[in-house]
Amino acid sequence: MRRTKAQQRQDTTHALVTEARTLFARHGYAAVSLADIVDGVGLTKGALYHHFDNKAALFHAVVEQVQSEVAARVVAAAETSDDPWLRLTAGCEAFLRASADPDVQQIMLVDGPAILRWHEWRTMDEAASGQHLSEALAELIEQGTIPEQPIAPLTHLLSGAMNEAALWLAQSTRPRDLDDTIVALSRLLDSLRHPKLT
Amino acid sequence: MRRTKAQQRQDTTHALVTEARTLFARHGYAAVSLADIVDGVGLTKGALYHHFDNKAALFHAVVEQVQSEVAARVVAAAETSDDPWLRLTAGCEAFLRASADPDVQQIMLVDGPAILRWHEWRTMDEAASGQHLSEALAELIEQGTIPEQPIAPLTHLLSGAMNEAALWLAQSTRPRDLDDTIVALSRLLDSLRHPKLT
DNA sequence: CAGTTGACATACCGATGGTATGCGACCTAC
DNA sequence: GTAGGTCGCATACCATCGGTATGTCAACTG
Numbered sequence: 218m219r220r221t222k223a224q225q226r227q228d229t230t231h232a233l234v235t236e237a238r239t240l241f242a243r244h245g246y247a248a249v250s251l252a253d254i255v256d257g258v259g260l261t262k263g264a265l266y267h268h269f270d271n272k273a274a275l276f277h278a279v280v281e282q283v284q285s286e287v288a289a290r291v292v293a294a295a296e297t298s299d300d301p302w303l304r305l306t307a308g309c310e311a312f313l314r315a316s317a318d319p320d321v322q323q324i325m326l327v328d329g330p331a332i333l334r335w336h337e338w339r340t341m342d343e344a345a346s347g348q349h350l351s352e353a354l355a356e357l358i359e360q361g362t363i364p365e366q367p368i369a370p371l372t373h374l375l376s377g378a379m380n381e382a383a384l385w386l387a388q389s390t391r392p393r394d395l396d397d398t399i400v401a402l403s404r405l406l407d408s409l410r411h412p413k414l415t
Numbered sequence: 416m417r418r419t420k421a422q423q424r425q426d427t428t429h430a431l432v433t434e435a436r437t438l439f440a441r442h443g444y445a446a447v448s449l450a451d452i453v454d455g456v457g458l459t460k461g462a463l464y465h466h467f468d469n470k471a472a473l474f475h476a477v478v479e480q481v482q483s484e485v486a487a488r489v490v491a492a493a494e495t496s497d498d499p500w501l502r503l504t505a506g507c508e509a510f511l512r513a514s515a516d517p518d519v520q521q522i523m524l525v526d527g528p529a530i531l532r533w534h535e536w537r538t539m540d541e542a543a544s545g546q547h548l549s550e551a552l553a554e555l556i557e558q559g560t561i562p563e564q565p566i567a568p569l570t571h572l573l574s575g576a577m578n579e580a581a582l583w584l585a586q587s588t589r590p591r592d593l594d595d596t597i598v599a600l601s602r603l604l605d606s607l608r609h610p611k612l613t
Numbered sequence: 614c615a616g617t618t619g620a621c622a623t624a625c626c627g628a629t630g631g632t633a634t635g636c637g638a639c640c641t642a643c
Numbered sequence: 644g645t646a647g648g649t650c651g652c653a654t655a656c657c658a659t660c661g662g663t664a665t666g667t668c669a670a671c672t673g
Binding site: 220221222225250251252262266271272 | 659
């Protein structure tokens with residue numbers, strides 16, 4: 218049962234992040250104490266503070282994990298097609314479905330902006346799923362599918378729309394709501410490549 | 416200096432809510448202690464707990480105040496016209512401008528969903544600005560300006576888009592971003608009444 | 614194998630949200 | 644108008660929690 222130090226370090230940090238993720242997702246950041254987390258892994262606060270600067274730093278690691286998983290699912294969905302437009306719509310739909318996960322809900326969308334100050338949260342979100350969204354939009358503009366326009370505002374409008382929709386869907390009881398939302402989102406996206414007739 | 420008890424009660428609660436709002440908006444909910452709040456008003460925690468069940472209840476009252484102000488501004492903007500479509504767009508634009516207020520930012524959009532559990536926050540937001548949005552959409556469907564479709568998903572998509580856009584605009588340095596966002600939002604809204612040509 | 618570093622545990626502290634209780638000003642009933 | 648009750652608030656206190664200081668034993672390094 219001899220373990221190398223590097224492996225031991227990786228094991229404990231991973232265990233802490235995993236346990237923290239479970240508790241944060243279930244009860245919310247504020248309602249989870251560090252004692253709850255370390256007890257669940259059979260460690261003490263000394264171990265936690267050896268690997269993380271403070272509670273927020275541990276939460277940061279959890280958010281990184283969750284966001285990377287969401288980003289992976291979005292990318293996987295987008296890569297199923299070569300057509301930039303289909304990649305955009307597929308990515309958006311994949312994001313909505315991924316956000317149905319309660320972990321994503323509470324950690325990424327509810328506690329994330331409040332615990333990490335909003336700017337830091339935005340930076341992380343940008344680096345994860347937001348990145349692909351703005352890239353997809355840029356590509357569509359470049360190839361002339363949607364008209365020339367500033368990308369940043371559009372990215373935030375769409376990203377915010379999907380975030381809020383995901384939160385709403387989480388507590389919705391009617392299964393139809395998910396489909397209705399995807400349809401409504403598709404309509405909005407479609408409007409980009411069928412600009413209004415003036 | 417005799418005050419009736421009812422007035423005294425109203426005065427102190429109002430003072431507490433006002434002071435709490437200032438501090439919550441400036442430093443965020445978690446960073447403000449109850450001692451900070453009562454010191455600023457010249458009272459003690461005893462007074463606070465006589466009027467509010469706990470810290471979250473005080474925050475709830477603050478959110479109610481902020482949301483009612485935002486709703487008032489939205490309604491005022493919407494009432495300038497009789498045309499349902501103009502009332503929708505004017506309301507949306509007014510919401511975006513109202514959300515530029517740092518109080519609205521931090522309290523309503525960042526801390527709100529995390530402190531009040533999301534469902535409660537959503538209920539309050541629904542009762543305030545969200546109400547007018549869905550009513551406006553319903554009216555437009557009824558009069559045939561936009562096609563028949565489920566209202567709830569659309570409401571949440573648009574509401575989320577504006578919330579996120581407001582947060583982004585708050586830390587944006589370029590003044591043009593606000594105008595660009597309003598334009599982009601108008602495009603999305605316009606797509607509702609100029610459905611895609613199939 | 615000696616000395617150092619790293620991975621934790623233990624013990625402790627200050628701050629903070631929350632509670633129990635006491636007191637004086639106001640209000641009501643007679 | 645005054646006695647008893649209620650209300651508005653202060654004081655004192657408690658438990659918990661995030662964070663720190665320090666000790667200890669295993670693992671690495673020369």
